[in-house]
Amino acid sequence: MALISPSRRLRRTPFSDGVEAAGVSAYTVYNRMLLPTVFRSVEEDYHHLKSAVQVWDVACERQVELRGPDAARLMQMLTPRDLRGMLPGRCFYVPIVDETGGMLNDPVAVKLAEDRWWISIADSDLMLWVKGIANGYRLDVLVDEPDVSPLAVQGPKADELMARVFGDAVRDVRFFRFGHFEFQGRDLVVARSGYSKQGGFEIYVEGSDIGMPLWHALMEAGRDLDVRAGCPNGIERVEAGLLSYGNDMTDDNTPHECGLGRFCDTQTAIGCIGRDALLRVAKEGPVQQVRAIEIAGDPVPRCDRVWPLMAGARQVGQVTSAAWSPDFGVNVAIGMVRMTHWDPGTPLQLHGPDGMQEAIVREGFWL
Amino acid sequence: MALISPSRRLRRTPFSDGVEAAGVSAYTVYNRMLLPTVFRSVEEDYHHLKSAVQVWDVACERQVELRGPDAARLMQMLTPRDLRGMLPGRCFYVPIVDETGGMLNDPVAVKLAEDRWWISIADSDLMLWVKGIANGYRLDVLVDEPDVSPLAVQGPKADELMARVFGDAVRDVRFFRFGHFEFQGRDLVVARSGYSKQGGFEIYVEGSDIGMPLWHALMEAGRDLDVRAGCPNGIERVEAGLLSYGNDMTDDNTPHECGLGRFCDTQTAIGCIGRDALLRVAKEGPVQQVRAIEIAGDPVPRCDRVWPLMAGARQVGQVTSAAWSPDFGVNVAIGMVRMTHWDPGTPLQLHGPDGMQEAIVREGFWL
Structure with missing residues (x-):
């Protein structure tokens, strides 16, 4: 394997100092940001993830924030999943498609309020598509990338570690729901989600300045749980069938080809830009x-x-x-x-x- | 430095086999594609670039192709540079801005015909912005990424090497102009341009299948010129003041802040989406x-x-x-x-x- 050359263009994260101190040995680049891929070895990281608990720098899951009166309308234009029944406090996995039904991203949409959403993106500059659509359709909405960096806590001991830092109430957060929890006087969104099948949470760290304090707090609190710095694991995620945008699907693929047909409410997702194309796909099948x-x-x-x-x-x-x-x-x-x-x-x-x-x-x- | 983990998501190029055989030692990721950064050492590569000739895999300069009756109109919507006087056969360096005048990319626009353009992009998924605008404004234009991968030939001996492969007529191509040249029966666009100040060309290799044949032909023809595999050099490009999108500018910056005010014809670039914002900047200055x-x-x-x-x-x-x-x-x-x-x-x-x-x-x- 070759080395990766450092540059500002491959953005560091609020947790990079912790990742380096923990001895990261390889990276990938995801949304033009550094994403660790290996600490000790892929195999050793794998066994540890399945038996203990890891803290993952997944800041590269950047947020696209939609704010304003047309936020919900814009969100529905982006995806064939029917969002009408979605309440604030919910996370939905949403295929995002272009006008031909081709996948542009497969993010998690976080509904903070009727007029405020985060789209927690996979690896494509989705913000450019969203901004282009908002501009072209003259929507009354602000679209930008806030200073929010997800930190994941994954593994069978994730509940125990999180409870030590955020209190026992965090155990009650249900799958793909989120709650607001305090850390050092700051209100943070904490969701039960993550890119492994070992269970765990994603903390939407709002404000880069508390990134390392939170990192240290988790490491300190989990010492006897054998907590380690970790990262999405290239073995575990394939075993679990967790797709990776750019690897297992591209804009050549429809959601149906990706096995995401159950997230396409093509009949009722009125306003979705790719709806016409997907009606055809839904009828004929992939x-x-x-x-x-x-x-x-x-x-x-x-x-x-x-x-x-x-x-x-x-x-x-x-x-x-x-x-x-x-x-x-x-x-x-x-x-x-x-x-x-x-x-x-x-x-x-x-x-x-x-x-x-x-x-x-x-x-x-x-x- | 850490290693870079291979994955399909970090796309290989039509020239990757040649790059690896030449002993690439480090990469960066650019437009979700591998871009070599070091072969022997940054310093040794630097001296060689300034004295001989190098072949660069810059396939990561992906093309966004605009085709159709509204192609020229869309192109002008993207940039504050006045494109009305631009003839087919010309390359223009064009700042691309959003509605606030923030830089989204700083590509080279290649005008193939009135209704057919390539935008040879720097490091952001500009295609998503262009597709969003085309969709939102209901433009009659096709936007996609064709199978075109630039290969640069840079250095003081670039003219000599290129003439041996494409014939002496290539010497007559003027700066930021292009011509059509034949290689193995294929018609290729060859421009006098490139991301160094040492002079040279960029070959828009259309069709991945002729990537390695062309690579080998250049290496073979330049053996006595000491031709080597190379890449944009981190020293030379800073000496020359060649800006790098994502490093030296981001969407926080206006073209004027980047010293690109001379490419902003804000008075006459009617239709440019960021024109209103840039009129303000042009008046007050950065x-x-x-x-x-x-x-x-x-x-x-x-x-x-x-x-x-x-x-x-x-x-x-x-x-x-x-x-x-x-x-x-x-x-x-x-x-x-x-x-x-x-x-x-x-x-x-x-x-x-x-x-x-x-x-x-x-x-x-x-x-």
Whole structure:
């Protein structure tokens, strides 16, 4: 692997000092910001995540804030998910689509109030699309990126650690809900969510200045829980089938191809820009779709480009994320497969970096 | 420095195989794509760039293509530069601004025909803004990212190398003009441009499949010219005062603050979305502006965050890019300085990573 060159353009986060002190060994870049990917090793980080608790610098999940009388209308223009029943205090996973139904992002929308929303984005400059739409449609709304940086606490001991810092009431926050909790006199949004299947929270740290104080408080409070700095884990998230925008889907894909059809209320999401295109897709169904893929044989390296999935001489899909799973003893992978070959149990051949390997379409992911 | 983790999300380019074979040692990420930053060392690459010729994988300068009857109208909506006199065959450096006059990108616009343009972008997902505007204003235009990857040939021997591959006619291409040249039966746009002051060309490689054949042809033809794989150089570009979007300017800055006022024809660029805001700026002038900054003392490390520029206890600016220059024997830097302290010769103190260092505002850049 090559090194990453530092520059202001690859933005540091309010937690970067803590991440460096904890001995980060590799990064990726996400929304033009540093996102740690490895501390001790991907495998060691993986076992620790599944058994203890980790604090993750996910400041790169930037927020796009919508504020003003047209905020809710704009939010509905962006997504085919029907938001009419959504109450303040709720988080919704929302596919964001363009006028052709192509995925532009798959963020979590946080409804703070009727006229104030955060869109907690995956890796694309979604703010530019939102600002362009707001401008073009002359909407009465302010769109900007506030000084809000999510810090995730993930792992089976996350509840215990969070309760020590925020009080026992944090245990009562339900999945994809959020509450307001105080830290050093500051009111923070804390949601039960996160990019792992180990359970945990995301703290929307408003104000960079309290980033490191909160980091230290969590590390201090969790010493006997073996709390460590961690990060989204390249093995665990594939086992769990957590898709990654830019890896497992791009603007070439519709939500239905990504298995997100259940978040598309195409009949009722009036105002959604991509609705016409998605009505068509919803009627005919997608011709390819995301699937869990098991790859036989030796451990595969990191998937740095699409790996074709073949049925004989014909390409019928591609793998976009893959990892050797120590717990399951197989290569776990996420792929996109054409409908002729997407049934569980279908044998395929992976054209990987080390030649051909046998692969099979699974019923579901591992977790 | 930490490592960079491979993933499909950090897109490879049509030239990545060549870059790896040439022994790339560090990358940055630019438009969610790999951009090499170091081969042998930044210093060795620097001396070689100034004395020989290099081939640069700058595929990360993605193109936003505008096609259709409203292409020219949309292009003018994006920029305060008056494009009415621009003929096909020309390249214009165009600040792109939002409705407040904030910089969204500083690309080169390539006018292929009245109804067909490429915007060769710096590091932001400009396509999302352009698509949002096109959709909101109901423009009759197609906006997408074509399979076009620039390959730059830079250095004093660039003309000689290019003539060997494309024929002597390429020598006649004037600065910021382009011509059509053939390679292996394919018609390619070749412009005299590039992100160095050493002279050279950018080849808009249309069709990923001819990326490596062209790479090899250039390497083969230039063997006796000591051609090497190279990349935009962190020292040379600061000496030359070539700004970097995301480093030296962001959407907080107007073009006037970036010293790009000469590209703002605010009176005549009718239709530009940010025109009203920029009329105000043009009238009052900016209160801070980009300046060349010389930093005394020991070589500074890479600038990975803003470094405050102080006048006594008061912050009057910031440095955003800096490097030790072997040729000039000083630290060269790019900063943004308030008007009270921006006159040439003004002494300032840099609050850098190693404490305070003396700095001075220069009349201009080094090249």
